[in-house]
Amino acid sequence: MFDYVPPIDDYRFLLTHVLGFDRAMAETGQEVDGDLAVAVLEEAGRMCAQRLHPLNRHGDEQGCRLVDGGVVTPAGFPDAWRDFVAAGWASMSADPAHGGQGLPFILQLWLDEMLSATNLSFGLFPGLTRGACEAIAAHASDALKATWLPPMVSGAWTGAMALTESGAGTDLALLKTRAAPQxxxxxxVTGQKIFISSGDHDFGGNVIHLVLARLPDAPEGVKGISLFLVPKYLPDAQGDFTVRNSMSVGALEKKMGIHAQPTCVMNYDDATGWLVGEPHKGLAAMFTMMNAERLMVGVQGLGVAGAAYQQAAGYARERLQGRSADGARGPVAIIEHADVRRMLLNIRAFVEAGRALGGWTALQLDRAHHHPDAAERARADALVALLTPVVKAAFTDMGFESAVQAQQVFGGHGYIREWGMEQYVRDARIAQIYEGTNGVQAMDLVGRKLALADGLVVEGYFDLIMADLDAAGTILVAARTRDALALLRDATAALRGAGVTATGAAAVDYLRLFALVSLGWMWTRMAQAAQDDSPLHQAKRAVADYFALRVLPQAHGLATGIAAGEASIMALAADAF
Known part of the structure; x- marks a missing residue:
């Protein structure tokens, strides 16, 4: 297996030439420039490459164990966590009011990419903790914030999200966990939750669960759900957190991938908890955490795709097989074969544009938090809301597809454990499922996000794209993206006001079309910025042309499918399946 190489040159190119990082920081009053941002990313990349990547395969093979009711993570993980925390990575983007460093979210997002590329199981620990901190900061009382946030922000304690029950997955209205006031x-709090990532570990410190439950007087449905903070350890008489709460790990899920991540069945037996936010308003509070996690999960797909690409490209340069196209030489490195190049270019066309789109979205989140103008904050927040289901679903779908294509480059060697490619495929698969399946994300986009501000948000986003396409002139990818955007606008107009079945039939294809246009927009910006003869700029222009000619044509098929409506999907009787 090849060493992981952090994509620092790409980050620098995006910050300096594509995303206008310094200008964005000046507008929001954040005292970080491009040089500092690159230095932070370089140090983060070294940590991921040198500390976490070597643990990835070992963690997958050893997995987590349940010993005397507690989780034992793979050897090396507790020490790696302590090193991660000591270096300050757990608190990088957190609010300084709670002990965080307050660095721009774009740096956090790209750190998450490198964490996912090098050790996806490990990366879930800080990601879930950060999401829990955001929910507590946004909705909890000042007293709860003062007690729980500082050690969580520092990484001394970790967080977990406890939503799912065996009979209540996507439909949280069915959950049965109860909370009785004392x-x-x-x-x-009493009940059982399943699929709880980071539910327990052996890193030391507390584990803070945010648990959805019903109060005794709760109305039926999602309007009767409240959110509770339930810690593994409670304070003793001296205020030290040494008293074990009445919650336990019932089992570890046996699963396809992310074996080094403890996915727990959690039992709460009159466990002590505190209400977060208002009674019966828990779902709104939990969505603060879930929306943060959905961006992180999308970046997991991006990270795995980038790592798998590096392995596949390295292998393709060294693996000798077959003869040259003219038959004169052989054996030749398989990088000379057109089909191998096609697979590698498919991955690269997604990864580099996805990295740019993720970075652009992160800058909007920074803008939503820090811009001095309230109207600009609201506009940026709406754009983040629009793009969150797109990033989550498209990045994880394309990330899994990329992992499979990278595995295919290896042929039979990709199917066995030696090269690590089958782990990428197994690990990437969960990202399409958790934090809301990708079908649910597509329904969210079509059913809710297109209607934001009576459609003005999505139309404003399309106008942003069109302005850059027009400014790019005759660049090939700009012209092809302009055509795809026209198809997307037509599909958007057709779905406006459509019924539930019609939107359900179109949603997944629509999200894919939306993502392709957005990636084409990023390739347009990159191609326009890549104007010199350096290897990096030449490569950008070449991959932009590949995206325009070989990937964007998918837009026409997607548009045709959307226009076909729901009739063929609903024609077959349910009992005929």
Whole structure:
């Protein structure tokens, strides 16, 4: 297996030439320039490459174990976590009011990419903790924030999200976990949750669960759900967190991938908890965490795709097989074969544009938090809301497809464990499922996000894209993206006001079309910026042309499928399946 190489040159190119990082920081008053940002990313890349990547295969093979009711993570993980925390990576983008460093979210997002590329199982620990911190910061009382946020932000304690039950997955209205109020203002939480990532570990410190449950007087459905903070350890008489709460790990899920991540069945038996936010408003509070996690999960797909590409490209340069196209030489490195190049270019066309689109979205999140103008904050926040299901679903779909194509480059060697490619495929698969399946993300985009501000948000986004396409002139990828955008606008107009079945039939194809146009927009910006004869700029222009000629044509097929409506999907009787 080849060493992981952090994509620092690409980050530098995007910050300096494509995304206008310094200008964005000046507008939002954040005192970070491009040089500092690159230096942070370089150090993060070294940590990921040297500390976490070597643990990835070992963690997959050893997995987590349940010993005496507690989780034991693979050897090396507790020490790696302590090193990660000591270096400050856990607190990088967190609010300084709670002990964070307050660095721009774009740096956090690209750190998440490198974490996912080098050790996806490990990367879930800080990602889930960060999401829990955001929910607590946005909705909890000042007293709860003061107690729980500083050690969580620092990484001394970690967080987990406890939503799913065996009978309540996507449909949270069915959940049965109960919370009974106590005389001292706390609550006794009782129930069982499944699929709880980072539910327990042996890193030391506390594990803070955010648990959805119903109060005794709760109305039926999602309007009766409240959110509770339930820690593994409670404070003793001296205020030290040494008292074990009445919650336990019932089992570890046996799963396809991310074996080094403890996915737990959690039992809460009158466990002590505190209400976060208002009674019966828990789902809205939890969505603060879920929306943050959905961006992180999308970047997981991107990270795995980038890592798999590096391995496949390295192998293709060295593997000798077959003869040259003219038959004069052989054996030749398989990088000379057109089909191998096609697979590698498919991956690269996604990864580099996805990295740019993720970075652009992250800058909008920074803008939503820090811009001095309230109207600009609201506009940026709406754009993040629009793009969140796209990043989550498209990046994880394309990330899994990329992992499979990278595995295919290896032929039979990709199917066996030696080269590590089958782990990428197994690990990438979950990202399409958790934090809301990708079908649910597509329905969210079509059913909710297109309607934001009566459609003005999506139309404003399309106008942003069109302005850059017009400015790019005759660049090939700009012209082809302009055609795809026209198809997307037509599909958007056709779906406006459509019924549930019609939107359900079109949603997945629509999200894919939306993503292709967005990636084409990023390739246009990159191709326009890549104007010198350096190897990096030449490569950008070449891959942009490949995307325009070989990937963007998918837009026409997607548009045709959307226009076909729901009739062929609903024609077959349910009992005929």
């Amino acid at each position: 005389a001292d203002g706390r609550y006794a």
